[in-house]
Amino acid sequence: MYRIGQLAKLLNVSESILRFLEQQGVISPMREQSGYRYYSEDSKSRLEVILKAQQMGFSLKQIRSVQRQNHSSDQHPVDCQLLLPMLQQKLTEIDQQMWSLREQRQQIELLVSQLSTAEVTAQQTAS
Numbered sequence: 001m002y003r004i005g006q007l008a009k010l011l012n013v014s015e016s017i018l019r020f021l022e023q024q025g026v027i028s029p030m031r032e033q034s035g036y037r038y039y040s041e042d043s044k045s046r047l048e049v050i051l052k053a054q055q056m057g058f059s060l061k062q063i064r065s066v067q068r069q070n071h072s073s074d075q076h077p078v079d080c081q082l083l084l085p086m087l088q089q090k091l092t093e094i095d096q097q098m099w100s101l102r103e104q105r106q107q108i109e110l111l112v113s114q115l116s117t118a119e120v121t122a123q124q125t126a127s
Contacts, residue, residue: 002039004029011047018047024060026050026067062086 008015021027022037027046029037039047046067053063066082 001030002044004037004039007039007044007047010044011051013051021047021050021060024064026060026064057090058086 002010004015004018008018018027018029018037018039022029027039027043027050029039029043031037050060050063054060066079066086
């Protein structure tokens with residue numbers, strides 16, 4: 001069992017992020033009568049998946065939609081049948097963004113080339 005500060009340190013996030021995720025219903029720590037939050041290994045595993053998914057650009061709504069609410073220790077904390085199409089869609093989005101960025105880069109390279117040529121021409125004319 002981990003207290004909020006311990007878990008936050010292990011996951012390299014702030015305590016306020018853990019509280020926010022609890023408020024959003026993504027995680028549910030156990031509470032003692034004193035009010036302290038305690039997180040199990042299962043909670044830690046869920047949080048690792050959630051944080052990784054957020055890093056990959058998934059929203060909390062998307063993450064919640066694929067989470068298993070009550071999974072046994074031999075099950076993954078997310079429903080892989082629901083996750084797979086989301087991952088495939090994310091790959092498509094990334095491919096589109098990469099294509100767009102390549103196009104932008106080519107346009108900028110062309111403009112740099114044109115401006116460089118114009119500058120050289122202007123300098124030669126001025127001489």
